[in-house]
Amino acid sequence: MSPRPAARTVAAVDLGAESGRVVAATFDGHRLDLDVVGRFPNGARPVDGVLRWEFERLWGHVEEQLGTLGRDRSVASVGVDTWGVDYGLLRADGSLLDEPTCYRDPRQVRAMAEAISLVGREALYAATGCQTMEINGVFALLDDAHHTDRLADAATLLMVPDLFHHRLSGLRATEHTAASTSGMYDTASGTWATGLLDALQVPTHLLPEVVAPGTDVGPVVGALGEGPLAGTRVVVPTGHDTAAAVVGTPFGGPGGLFISSGTWSLMGVERDEALATPATAAANLTNEGGYAGTVRLLRNVMGLWILQECRRQWAREGTDLSYTDLVELATAEPPLRSVVNPNATDFLAPGDMPSRLRAYCARHGDPVPETVGAVVRCVIDSLALTYRATAEDLAAVTGEPATSISVTGGGSQNALLAQATADATGLPVHCGPVEATALGNAGVQLIALGELADLADLRRVVAASGRLRTHQPRASPAWDAAAARLRQLMTADDQARGLRDG
Template sequence: MTGRAVKTVAAVDLGAESGRVIAASFDGNRLTMEIANRFANTPRVQGGALRWNIEDLWARIGEGLAGLAGGSRPVSSVGVDTWGVDYGLLDSGGMLLDAPISYRDDRNAASFALALQTVGAKRLYAATGVQVLAINTVFGLMADVRDDPTRLARARTLLMMPDVFHHRLSGARTAEYTGVSTTGAFDMAGNRWATELLDELGVPTHMLPEIVPPGTDIGALVPDLAVGSLRDARVIVPPGHDTASAVVGVPLTDPGGLYISSGTWSLVGLETSSPVVTAQSQRSNLTNEGGYANTIRLLRNVMGLWILQECRRQWQREGTDISYPDLAEMASKVQGLVSIVNPDDPAFLAPGDMPARVRQYCVDHGLPVPQTIPEVVRCVVDSLALSYRAVVDYLVDATGERPPSVNIVGGGADNVLLSQLTADATGLPVSCGPTEGTALGNGAVQLATLGEFDGLADIRQAVAASTMMRRYEPRTGGGWDEAQAVFRRLVAADQRTDPTPPDNPRDRT
């Protein structure tokens, strides 16, 4: 549209490994993005727990916004997406009681076991429709009650991580729907807080805030930040859970297509119009999480590229620094499907010497042990592809329909080896892109609220027009059927030694 004014918004996207502040613009035809600041996310141990470095993240966000404020292009709004599950507690003055605890801290294990004993996995799933996992918010709240009975009493407001930042940006104390949907404390079918379940678990509910849908304008940017090009900016909450924003940014090539939001975690699922809460979906441990425009994300979480990221960090500590593309290229040259692990085994959840854990897993399960760096990488990537294939089977069992194709968004879309192996493992064509799908979806929802898009389909049409997609066709043979049988035996064996519900470990980006 020649002559149309370009509208720009600030999309703040915080992932488990890194964050970014991005200027997302729309000229009537194409969406473009410009990075204002990119920074590491570095949790730290404090007060005996692994906590998010909230003040450092806030400072880095401020640097990015200051850069945009100093530019010549007006910025119409700001919105934040982050990982799910974690939360902050505000006192009566609006200050955090303490730094939010990371889902990778092990404090939830005891309260998770207590919840299973108290109400059982079926009750937890039926009340919420989400995967019954130790890292869910509800078990962190139970741990709060156990560890410091006065802590929740002192809290006036519980905010999920995106809304902690939205509070600092605007002063509002509201909770965005998609973030809340990750808690295991929200009734997806009833569209409300699961207060009866929380009462049964001994969790107080006085601090639960009002829930608003993604795309809500919650107010003006606070005066300290509303300067320069941000002078008139509003705070518009995008889908606060990063995966929900990423799914908005998926230019689905086929109706009913499967999406994989691939980053630190891989979220593999379908978009549905209503929650699927059945005995079959529970057996498959599928989760129902909120999406944009009254959609539901029926999905499972797979450990994702976290294992590879931790492997690379360990190799860097040992003096070997190899880029992710080079690691994938090296792994492509070694034989595949030799060593296999279950990426969702709890052994892989915490930070640490991940190559040693991969090898130990293989030793413990009587499998060939990968020795070299390329062999470890190939083991991890093969295992992720097998996990994706397993989720496809679970979704088919739950819905009765097989997806026609796969769309991968996020940083994992650039992993050529994983993308091709995903096509080979699932037998489905795979389309990859955009890499910054989360920030793109975040910005697009803000732009829709500002009148630039007419709904989700219009957003996706613009995303498709703005993205260079890469496509991978499945190759026949390769031993995937035999490897999948081995993979399923590993999962079954891990379930027998893990007291958690079937196929437990996971979370979000």
């Protein structure tokens, strides 16, 4: 009998829009176990009138916790995943020009309208296969190029996960899955959409080399490399957190959809190649790069951000409720009384979200949710209905109806939302693992290190390392009527944003 392989630990740094964590992932040849070294909050704040991420503070947390982990045990490699679409700018000497700007800044709404007026929505989509949405990095870069002098001292543009890999290894390149969220990268060809950027009069000399997920870019450098992480490799994982979450998703079978549920809900299907057609353009579906040549055809849905902002507003008003409390209050409310389009621009920026939800309902003639429970129920039902619309649109463009939905991330713990999703879509909903993103990040590193064979091997290990919960659908005609109402709202909002003809 061959000896059991020694356990090996890698560090998965997983940064979301609301919080971040450093996770030690240990693989013993059979199971992949996670140990959270530490967590820390994240959020954008206004600086000089622009929403910015506190990169230096985040790096301080990451550096401290990686040091703690390295002093505790041997770490074979480290990799970072973050939210998508945002970038940072480096000077020629490698220093960060300023704190990266946030996709929720109102300037991006204006810049998207400008881009559509300059080249048309069709050209934006044809060049990239990327969903036209205000959050796309191309619109921030357009604003930088036309309305600020921010680019004057910039030499290199890096997506946010790549900024951390630059600090860890000195790498000045961007990772494929992160680049694919920017709105200036053609996922089908794996190249920057320089023709589009030329048409928008946006400089292309800032764009770096693109590397594949799973690339070993060398040892950790700096204080960490000279100390607690001496000998640790930097393995670039799937840098976009959704790509990592899908890598770590044990699908329920062929025809399964995924929902990576957190601040954003990204819902789609994993494919072998991009699908950018007039039908996907009309449905505003996006093609994002995945691991091992896969592509995720998906839609960005505003997700739990709306509920997160509601909770923050209620806390400011003196009512501090946990997410468990909020779901309990919503459970006592009748379903489908009020419906909103979660992707309406009303809900993009930070602020008094309960008031915005009430104003939206009043403007569209829906009952106004007055209580905390009614507001939360409105958000949950609206998300479930949006998942239904997305599932229908994906089936229409691919010709392949879904058979199930796999939900990962923090939102997989919300039983009310999971059951509402099953009821709305008529599909079984499999929930878990919660930590799919960290599992996917670590798994890509372990494949690069030779500990796992491939993506299928990783998903087999993930499925064996945790338990899933399944919610079966309950038929009700009320969901059909509410789904038709949501479609009306989506059409009206898209027309207002210039994404659909009036």
